[in-house]
Amino acid sequence: MRFPSIDLLRAVAIALMVTVHFVENLSGAWGEGVDFNRVGWLPAGFAAPLFTFLSGVSYAIWSDGLSRRGVSDGEISKRTVRRGLFLFGLGITFNVLVWLPEETFNWDILTFIGSSLLVLAACRTIPPAIGPLLALLAVAIAPVLRALAGYADFWRLGSYEPDLTLADVWLGFLCTGYFPLFPWLVFPIAGYAVAPAIFSTGHGGASLWPAAISASRRCGLVFGMGACLLVGGGLLILLPLPGPDGVVRRPWTMFPPTTAYVAVTLGLALTAVTLIHRWLDSPGQRPIGWPLAAAGLLSRYSLSIYLLHHALHIWPLWIAGTWQGGEPTAFWQRCLPPAASLGLAVVFVIACVPLFAGLERRGYRGIEGLMRWLCD
Amino acid sequence: MKNASSLAKPQHTGPAPLDFPPEGLPPSARLERIAFLHTAENSTENLPAAILQFDDPPGMRAVCADAGLLPGADSSDNGFHLLLVPLEPPSDQPLPQAAIDWVAAERQAPEGLLMLSLHGASLAWSPHRTAVAAGPERLPAVRLAIIEFCYREMKLRSIERGVAEGRGAEETDARLVFEFDDRALEQRDALSRRYQQTLAMRSQLARLMPSLQRPPLHPPTLASQIGERLRDRTRLADRADWAGGELEVRERLYEACGQRATDWTIARRQSTVEWLIVLLLAVETLLLTVDLLASVGG
Numbered sequence: 001m002r003f004p005s006i007d008l009l010r011a012v013a014i015a016l017m018v019t020v021h022f023v024e025n026l027s028g029a030w031g032e033g034v035d036f037n038r039v040g041w042l043p044a045g046f047a048a049p050l051f052t053f054l055s056g057v058s059y060a061i062w063s064d065g066l067s068r069r070g071v072s073d074g075e076i077s078k079r080t081v082r083r084g085l086f087l088f089g090l091g092i093t094f095n096v097l098v099w100l101p102e103e104t105f106n107w108d109i110l111t112f113i114g115s116s117l118l119v120l121a122a123c124r125t126i127p128p129a130i131g132p133l134l135a136l137l138a139v140a141i142a143p144v145l146r147a148l149a150g151y152a153d154f155w156r157l158g159s160y161e162p163d164l165t166l167a168d169v170w171l172g173f174l175c176t177g178y179f180p181l182f183p184w185l186v187f188p189i190a191g192y193a194v195a196p197a198i199f200s201t202g203h204g205g206a207s208l209w210p211a212a213i214s215a216s217r218r219c220g221l222v223f224g225m226g227a228c229l230l231v232g233g234g235l236l237i238l239l240p241l242p243g244p245d246g247v248v249r250r251p252w253t254m255f256p257p258t259t260a261y262v263a264v265t266l267g268l269a270l271t272a273v274t275l276i277h278r279w280l281d282s283p284g285q286r287p288i289g290w291p292l293a294a295a296g297l298l299s300r301y302s303l304s305i306y307l308l309h310h311a312l313h314i315w316p317l318w319i320a321g322t323w324q325g326g327e328p329t330a331f332w333q334r335c336l337p338p339a340a341s342l343g344l345a346v347v348f349v350i351a352c353v354p355l356f357a358g359l360e361r362r363g364y365r366g367i368e369g370l371m372r373w374l375c376d
Numbered sequence: 377m378k379n380a381s382s383l384a385k386p387q388h389t390g391p392a393p394l395d396f397p398p399e400g401l402p403p404s405a406r407l408e409r410i411a412f413l414h415t416a417e418n419s420t421e422n423l424p425a426a427i428l429q430f431d432d433p434p435g436m437r438a439v440c441a442d443a444g445l446l447p448g449a450d451s452s453d454n455g456f457h458l459l460l461v462p463l464e465p466p467s468d469q470p471l472p473q474a475a476i477d478w479v480a481a482e483r484q485a486p487e488g489l490l491m492l493s494l495h496g497a498s499l500a501w502s503p504h505r506t507a508v509a510a511g512p513e514r515l516p517a518v519r520l521a522i523i524e525f526c527y528r529e530m531k532l533r534s535i536e537r538g539v540a541e542g543r544g545a546e547e548t549d550a551r552l553v554f555e556f557d558d559r560a561l562e563q564r565d566a567l568s569r570r571y572q573q574t575l576a577m578r579s580q581l582a583r584l585m586p587s588l589q590r591p592p593l594h595p596p597t598l599a600s601q602i603g604e605r606l607r608d609r610t611r612l613a614d615r616a617d618w619a620g621g622e623l624e625v626r627e628r629l630y631e632a633c634g635q636r637a638t639d640w641t642i643a644r645r646q647s648t649v650e651w652l653i654v655l656l657l658a659v660e661t662l663l664l665t666v667d668l669l670a671s672v673g674g
Contacts, residue, residue, distance in 0.1 A: 067559070127644055127648040130648065130655060133652070141659055141662070141663065145662070148666045148667045148670055149666050149670045150670055167669040167670070167672040170665075170669050171666065171670060174662070174665075174666060175666060182662075
């Protein structure tokens with residue numbers, strides 16, 4: 001079953017992701033004295049948490065739907081593992097093809113979502129209370145893991161640059177990469193845990209949300225949790241604590257994902273999904289015509305769009321760099337002024353709607369269809 | 377020959393939202409709405425005088441009801457309509473056809489119409505309508521026998537209905553005896569409710585059995601014979617046995633389900649604690665691993 005609220009939020013996430021990537025990769029180091037990988041006005045850092053959170057929500061709804069159709073638990077687990085491995089493999093392939101072989105193990109979002117699906121497959125079978133506890137622990141131990149691993153040593157000028165050794169590859173996967181398991185696991189697990197409360201799915205989270213609590217109260221609880229996280233994260237940002245060396249740490253960063261960052265983005269995801277669910281998914285609501293149809297299309301093809309937009313804006317950079325001076329990354333982050341990159345991103349997102357609508361009419365199911373064909 | 381105008385409207389105690397009066401009854405015919413009410417559920421000031429009192433459950437009484445005064449008295453689930461036709465001598469006349477038709481008009485008579493004639497009394501019975509014709513001196517005793525029979529029959533019918541309603545759920549729930557999981561846990565309250573309902577029905581049936589299986593009264597009276605004959609003809613004892621057999625199976629099923637649900641809940645709780653320990657050990661292992669990898673990498 002598709003929920004307009006999830007489609008809308010996923011469309012927003014993918015549109016934000018496209019925008020941030022276009023501007024950062026084409027203009028991140030444009031001009032003098034810039035902070036590498038950062039353009040001040042860019043809404044960076046919101047899309048990935050929302051996207052990964054929604055992957056957990058969607059997984060809960062998908063597995064519940066299969067369960068209701070009589071598919072056995074074992075079969076659901078098998079499909080989950082196949083999908084997880086597919087995404088993981090796709091992520092590695094994507095890194096090699098788009099970010100070139102030296103970036104094979106940079107642990108981007110696709111490898112993370114693939115890995116998180118394997119964790120969610122386990123979450124389906126373990127007691128419901130353990131999943132949220134795992135999410136909590138993932139956030140709690142992430143700073144410790146980063147400190148043990150020496151996080152800063154792996155990052156240079158805003159980019160993750162590990163050595164190609166087994167130890168560094170594992171550390172990147174666990175805590176130092178772009179999207180390591182810790183603390184990013186919190187988002188899909190949180191999505192999986194709250195989905196039964198918001199969307200009244202009846203998967204194994206039943207005992208986490210007792211049936212005695214009404215659907216609206218469950219939604220209210222989730223919203224309350226999100227609001228608390230927002231307030232808590234906001235306080236952490238407003239009241240930064242001095243580090244051991246006396247320097248006040250920046251409490252809001254995506255790389256590394258600080259506790260304040262995780263709290264605020266998770267709080268935003270929880271509040272947004274509950275509010276928009278109440279607004280859009282109620283049976284009596286009037287459908288909001290074409291904007292929602294466009295959002296549904298972007299949502300259905302989000303994985304294809306994710307791959308396509310990288311190919312479209314990264315490959316020309318590599319080709320131009322190689323053509324001009326032999327160094328593929330010569331134009332990376334220095335290609336265009338940010339406003340032009342933003343314009344390109346907007347054009348790309350808008351163009352995706354008729355493009356994928358046309359492809360859908362012709363029966364093209366995108367990379368998502370390939371995944372379903374291979375894994376289901 | 378009597379014409380229609382010569383037939384007086386029968387005396388009518390209480391409202392009867394039925395096709396009444398049927399044409400062709402003698403003027404002394406009387407329709408009563410008999411309701412079975414519990415004193416605990418009705419204020420005693422409003423209750424009319426009891427025609428009969430029952431000890432199952434204590435406080436239950438049969439009254440001649442006026443639905444306007446007694447809330448719920450008009451429900452077909454807690455009473456019936458009784459048409460009394462006093463016969464002029466000679467009192468061995470049959471029940472007037474109009475009365476038989478009136479009883480037969482009831483659509484809720486699963487067993488159909490039951491006709492009985494005994495020592496000058498004749499009656500037609502269906503679950504919610506009964507008509508009886510007898511001499512005026514015998515009518516009060518026959519009336520009491522019919523009311524008592526109808527009360528027992530209604531109680532048994534209510535149990536049978538409960539048994540029939542639970543059959544669908546029983547078949548679905550049978551698998552939970554061996555397969556209990558998270559989804560089944562949501563049904564725990566429903567399972568518990570069905571078990572309680574089953575126990576309640578068994579208890580009602582157990583209290584009902586003595587009155588259904590009691591030996592014939594000696595020396596026999598017309599009223600006692602009518603009661604016994606009605607019990608035989610409606611097979612009350614057999615029906616009670618069948619319902620009892622089904623309830624016994626159901627009780628065992630829901631006992632097993634309850635046991636399985638409790639076992640599963642306890643196992644789940646233990647499993648949660650075990651997983652908690654596993655999680656803490658995994659965190660410790662993870663910290664050691666990262667420390668080791670960092671030192672190797674460094």
